Amino acid sequence: xxxxxxxxxxxxxxxFIKFFALKTVQVIVQARLGEKICTRSxxxxxxxxxxxxxxxxxxxxxxEAKKALAGQLPGIGRSMCVEISLKTSEGDSMxxxxxxxxxxEKCDKDIKVSYTVYNRLSVLLKSLLAITRVTPAYxxxxxxxxxxxxxxxIYFGEVQLNGLGEGFQTVRVGVVGTPVGTxxxxxxxxxxxxxxxxxxxxxxxxxxxxxxxxxxxxPCGVQRPANVGHPCNYRAPDEDDGGLFAGVQDSQEVxxxxxxxxxxxxxxxxxxxxxxxxVASASLGDDDGMSQSGEGRSVSPSDPVESLNAFTRKxxxxxxxxxxxxxxxxxxxxxxxxxxxxxxxxxxxxxVQPPDSPACPSPLQAxxxxxxxxxxxxxxxxxxxxxxSKDDLLPMDLGTFYRExxxxxxxxxxxxxxxxxxxxxxxxxLPEKLALYEKNIDEFDAFVDMxx
Amino acid sequence: MNCRSEVLEVTVEAxxxxxxxxxxxxxxxxxxSTGKFHYKKEGTYSIGTVxxxxxxxxxxxxxxxxxSSEELDRVIRRAVSEFKDALGNSGSDGMGQxxxxxxxxxxxxxxxxxxxxxxxxxxxxxxxxxxxxEQERQICREKVGEKLGEKVINVVEVINRHEYLPKMPxxxxxxxxxxxxxxxVQPYLYKxxxxxxxxxxxxxxxxxxxxxxxxxxx
Numbered sequence: 001x002x003x004x005x006x007x008x009x010x011x012x013x014x015x016f017i018k019f020f021a022l023k024t025v026q027v028i029v030q031a032r033l034g035e036k037i038c039t040r041s042x043x044x045x046x047x048x049x050x051x052x053x054x055x056x057x058x059x060x061x062x063x064e065a066k067k068a069l070a071g072q073l074p075g076i077g078r079s080m081c082v083e084i085s086l087k088t089s090e091g092d093s094m095x096x097x098x099x100x101x102x103x104x105e106k107c108d109k110d111i112k113v114s115y116t117v118y119n120r121l122s123v124l125l126k127s128l129l130a131i132t133r134v135t136p137a138y139x140x141x142x143x144x145x146x147x148x149x150x151x152x153x154i155y156f157g158e159v160q161l162n163g164l165g166e167g168f169q170t171v172r173v174g175v176v177g178t179p180v181g182t183x184x185x186x187x188x189x190x191x192x193x194x195x196x197x198x199x200x201x202x203x204x205x206x207x208x209x210x211x212x213x214x215x216x217x218x219p220c221g222v223q224r225p226a227n228v229g230h231p232c233n234y235r236a237p238d239e240d241d242g243g244l245f246a247g248v249q250d251s252q253e254v255x256x257x258x259x260x261x262x263x264x265x266x267x268x269x270x271x272x273x274x275x276x277x278x279v280a281s282a283s284l285g286d287d288d289g290m291s292q293s294g295e296g297r298s299v300s301p302s303d304p305v306e307s308l309n310a311f312t313r314k315x316x317x318x319x320x321x322x323x324x325x326x327x328x329x330x331x332x333x334x335x336x337x338x339x340x341x342x343x344x345x346x347x348x349x350x351x352v353q354p355p356d357s358p359a360c361p362s363p364l365q366a367x368x369x370x371x372x373x374x375x376x377x378x379x380x381x382x383x384x385x386x387x388x389s390k391d392d393l394l395p396m397d398l399g400t401f402y403r404e405x406x407x408x409x410x411x412x413x414x415x416x417x418x419x420x421x422x423x424x425x426x427x428x429x430l431p432e433k434l435a436l437y438e439k440n441i442d443e444f445d446a447f448v449d450m451x452x
Numbered sequence: 453m454n455c456r457s458e459v460l461e462v463t464v465e466a467x468x469x470x471x472x473x474x475x476x477x478x479x480x481x482x483x484x485s486t487g488k489f490h491y492k493k494e495g496t497y498s499i500g501t502v503x504x505x506x507x508x509x510x511x512x513x514x515x516x517x518x519x520s521s522e523e524l525d526r527v528i529r530r531a532v533s534e535f536k537d538a539l540g541n542s543g544s545d546g547m548g549q550x551x552x553x554x555x556x557x558x559x560x561x562x563x564x565x566x567x568x569x570x571x572x573x574x575x576x577x578x579x580x581x582x583x584x585x586e587q588e589r590q591i592c593r594e595k596v597g598e599k600l601g602e603k604v605i606n607v608v609e610v611i612n613r614h615e616y617l618p619k620m621p622x623x624x625x626x627x628x629x630x631x632x633x634x635x636x637v638q639p640y641l642y643k644x645x646x647x648x649x650x651x652x653x654x655x656x657x658x659x660x661x662x663x664x665x666x667x668x669x670x
Contacts, residue, residue, distance in 0.1 A: 036506035041520045041636040043488040043500040052487045054503040127608040129517045134601040174612030
């Protein structure tokens with residue numbers, strides 16, 4: 001048997017490895033966006049779902065991955081790595097994990113490229129989906145937003161694990177043998193999160209500007225230092241850079257999967273059916289290819305914004321409120337909620353200013369006030385007809401009594417006149433009051449004795 | 453051909469049984485499901501697309517990925533629910549085992565019925581514990597989450613050994629290898645069974661077979 005790859009097999013294998021690398025990056029970054037991912041199954045094959053898996057392509061991520069690969073493929077000594085790190089709002093950063101797609105020299109010459117390798121790569125991607133939810137960084141990424149963000153960085157070449165701290169663990173996602181080497185996918189993750197545990201992520205004044213645009217690299221702008229990552233979030237592209245990322249890259253290829261089963265008479269060794277897989281793939285250089293595959297694409301030219309918006313990160317609470325808006329609830333005071341509010345909000349405070357009663361009493365009121373008691377200005381929210389309520393002791397019935405005292409005047413201590421004296425003043429006057437009480441302590445003692 | 457057998461063991465609280473079983477069964481089925489096959493003339497076929505979705509557990513600090521198929525989810529949930537009820541009815545501190553078996557059908561001539569030949573069996577042993585207070589429950593949430601993570605890594609490790617898988621079938625044989633009853637995905641033929649062991653350690657009467665609709669129908 002000819003152990004060298006046929007040209008078609010070699011071409012297919014290169015394509016599989018390239019798209020496997022791109023999909024690997026997509027799965028990893030999407031798993032660190034901080035949101036639950038959901039894609040739909042489709043019984044009819046679409047032209048763009050590589051490895052028969054519905055994995056969306058975030059154009060920015062594909063762009064970064066292709067930039068890192070620079071036309072090369074992962075090979076022996078050339079690994080593709082995705083580094084996930086955490087950056088706090090104060091600017092501290094820490095590497096959390098590094099995912100490595102490597103190739104070693106162990107070849108499997110007999111394996112069928114167009115069928116077995118393809119299916120095993122599909123299984124490996126599924127394993128990656130499962131494992132990305134299991135490493136510690138997943139939980140951290142689900143809670144990102146207010147205090148920290150998760151960044152990713154793609155690089156090609158030698159694997160760098162120095163930033164993971166001491167005692168990092170490795171988990172192997174899986175391996176797939178091919179005629180040119182064995183593809184291995186693994187993750188090294190930090191276990192020493194001491195930096196995290198020492199910091200108290202206090203929910204203090206919200207931090208402006210950390211979200212969304214803060215870390216995104218302008219497409220044609222300043223070169224970022226190589227070790228700074230990209231945020232694991234996505235925003236819809238601006239007008240300016242929309243043209244760069246939106247839609248389809250001209251070199252992206254369509255995967256039209258078509259498998260064949262050879263009739264039993266033409267079978268291989270064991271008498272079972274040995275399917276032969278033939279993949280038809282077309283590049284998107286021409287318009288026909290674009291329109292054909294348009295409807296099936298996971299990111300079609302017609303709705304890039306829609307699919308991109310699906311990845312917009314939720315903004316943490318309180319982020320957009322102006323810092324000057326400090327309510328009494330934020331002050332570290334006991335019973336702060338009961339403190340008189342600021343003047344501006346008191347105008348709308350129904351506790352301080354009860355709703356105005358209608359000037360004329362309703363006919364219903366008139367009929368209930370048989371005793372002729374004061375009824376003007378009362379507003380009836382409901383009609384109360386208390387049963388057996390007539391009482392000889394009181395000159396009025398229960399219903400009248402209820403209505404009369406339904407809206408009592410506000411306590412003096414809660415009224416506007418006192419609002420100018422803030423809680424702080426109250427606290428300041430406490431020492432004086434305490435001194436006075438101490439002076440009169442004998443009187444208090446006598447009072448207590450009297451009660452007993 | 454020998455049947456591959458893998459055993460996973462978990463210790464959980466009663467309220468965590470359902471989610472723990474769903475997490476592991478769905479993780480295995482994710483790897484053992486393909487898109488729907490569409491056979492065309494000239495002996496070629498195309499494969500549909502499998503979508504995935506993230507599921508967060510309520511009683512365990514854990515999230516897992518399952519195939520986006522409501523039909524499949526319903527079937528698995530039904531089986532897990534029966535298992536959970538059986539475990540609950542067996543008394544406190546029950547032990548049980550739920551098995552997910554992948555098999556191939558081999559057609560026999562009349563009057564013999566079709567043979568079901570298992571090629572991979574996953575057994576999940578469950579040990580139910582009762583916890584005394586909320587603090588212990590909180591610790592249990594996290595610990596069980598970590599354990600499930602380890603089990604997922606075990607599952608992935610076994611599957612990525614790429615050992616025996618049934619050959620891809622022709623159109624006439626596809627129902628002997630795959631469960632084609634679902635609309636959107638196509639898992640390998642499987643069945644879920646369970647056993648309950650009572651607290652005395654003896655195997656209790658009921659071993660119930662939970663079959664998927666028409667797989668064993670003659």
